[in-house]
Amino acid sequence: MATGNDQTTAACSTIKGHFAAIVLARGGSKGIPLKNIKELAGVPLIGWVLRAAIDSGAFDSVWVSTDHSEIAKVAENFGASVHYRSPEVSTDNASSLETIQEFLRKHPEVQIVGNIQATSPCLHPEDIRKVAKMIREDGYECVFAVARQHKFRWSEIEQQGEETKPFNLNPYKRPRRQDWKGELYENGSFYFATRRIIMEENCLQAGRMTYYEMKPEHSVDIDVDIDWPVAEQRVLRYGYFGKEKIEEVKLFVCSIDGCLTNGQMYLSNKGEEFVAYNMKDCEGIKRLQKQGIIVLLFSCRDSEIHKLQAHKMGCKILVSSEDKVHTLEGKLNEEKLTWKQVAYIGNEESDVACLTKARIKGVPKDACAEALKTSSYICKNNGGYGAVREFVEYVLLMLQVAKAQSSQKTV
Template identity: 60%
Template sequence: MAEGGNWGHLSALVLARGGSKGIPLKNIKELAGRPLIGWVLRAAVDCGGFDSVWVSTDNDEIAAVALQFGAKVHHRCPEVSKDTTSSLETIQEFLISHPEVDIVGNIQATSPCLHPDTLKRVIEMIRKDGYDSVFSVVRHHLFRWSDVKRTGEETKPENFNPARRPRRQDWSGELYENGSFYFATKELIRQGKLQGGKVAYYEMNPEHSVDIDIDIDWPIAEQRVKRYGYYGKGDPKVVKLLVCNLDGCLTDGRVYVNQNHELMSYSLRDLDGIQMLQRKHVEVRFLSERKISAALLDTLKLPCRVETKVSNKRSLVERWMAELGLSSWEQVAYMGCGYSDVECLKLAGTGGVPADACVEAKMTDNFVCKCNGGGGAIQEFAEHIEQSKESRKRKFGNEKQP
């Protein structure tokens, strides 16, 4: 160990037991198009500061996902795979099998908004500043009251004076552990501690402080990770494919019918938006649940591929992704308006809905156009895609995107 710092073997360790009472196989359930554990593993691998990255698990499916995201697998023993086993006991068991490890960065699998920059700073605190343990906290501005156990007992304020309630801007708030990570030396862990010695906290940004425990946490986490999650080096969240629901996005959702013909209309502004993206080398395709005649499709004169009578939109989009050599939904933009579009809107790296989309589609926390379907919404979404691309160029530079 060098003076003023800890320079031993530093391992990232993610504990991922197969059994979960709240959500079965929670650790590899898809969150915004990626297995939950994949979000933290990518951050740990890409931060570049760990000597090794491990997943401790008792489940073969979780082990396979861990390997896929660049981690090594520690197959934990049954004695530390029980509901009653503590994280500390599981880490101690890991260290027995891996004596080369001197410092453990225990990262919570259910903290999907963790970023490499956060981990880099914590590693500096361990390596250069000489801390023996560092843990994550988040700041809350919450007024606490005493817990009342008996009927008639009076509750009392614990951290403020009700007669002088502070304004948020006049109060620094309080720090709470959020469980995202605990770094500690092997010596502390052997003593049964994750916090001790020269100890410090790392305050995470509130938007990055996300935890998933039960089902109702999932949709909130999904919205947060799509906005604040880490998508990888060079930001692979660059659009290569735009898929739109023809009915209600390109059109206004209405069909005009007479005795012999079925008619639809769309805005030429949307056609301009499609062609603008195509000039930027974005593949544009449409799908529809309805059976639309080839004659009607010919009259629309759309400059892109259209597939109709689609019963499984996700399956079709993933087939198109495979055709185009796209490895991730993060490279897909999806525009939908109905209930059957919700799954794809949640998976897509960039999503959009017309102003008159159904409530559930809007609640996927994607870009909501000012225009209605059939009235310029696709052009508006296309401009949003291009503006986002220019913004990412300014952020990441002009490096070649994967």
């Protein structure tokens, strides 16, 4: 373990007191505007770390420090408290240390701070619990995240004519990767420290300190736009998706109006009803059916055209305008299924209760505000314009990931 100054020889002692997690999320990101709430794999970026922090159970409170109302709303939707930082620590030049110190001055009860970076979406609750133990029980005053890298470093050439020199290797005896342990680098995922270190030492890394080595696949940091697509693939494969394991999906439920259609209805001068369906969405539903997943369509109104389309797609249809939970639970009992086996995509307030209960949940980009707050997968597309197929692909990917993780544990 890496350690700090001569205090490292001090005997370990438990550290007590209020333990708070804080995520710094300023609204004025220069690289990516409002980066902290930009959707990553269908979830606001900050949501990934908030979900991990809250589900870890390691903290007495979880906070987001921000200067932006939209970030505050997202934080509260995920169950975090909001600390509205002052203008003095909301500038481009303000440091993380200054921002955390301001938070501690306003919250004298807090004795330990877990500073978690919003830009590290592959953080898992288990990592947080282990680090909390290192501070609570092992007596470390500071623990920070590192990742192991196998990269050879060379000196930088400052002037023309200079030669570069190796920093961490002998070019005549270049080691094979399997023969070299590599080096530890801060990955920026988190910095945990006691109040004493932050306020008295005026530092985030001091006193009796050590590191926590994260798995390479969990070591993801987003700084600029070019990182985004890579991070999205990593988080879909290695991210933390919630307490309950995704084991199987037997039923896929889709609200027709606003999800399978764009919510518009056309009438001829003879009173005939016309509705447009996106064939890409229909193809997505066929993929589910090929996997043996039952597809159920929900309609808010008794429409013959919806019934006809459901018949063509080989789907069952339910009609319910308000109490969709009661209606769907009747179907679940009939099929001997549970909510843990349901994937649900909806877009209106009448869908919120079902979205809350479903194991995998999705909403189109243009869903109502209440539906967007359900910590669902937020599609990049609007309803009727490919959102259903996008959510289908997400569900199938989640099942594939769960299967791969399960097989790894049994090896």
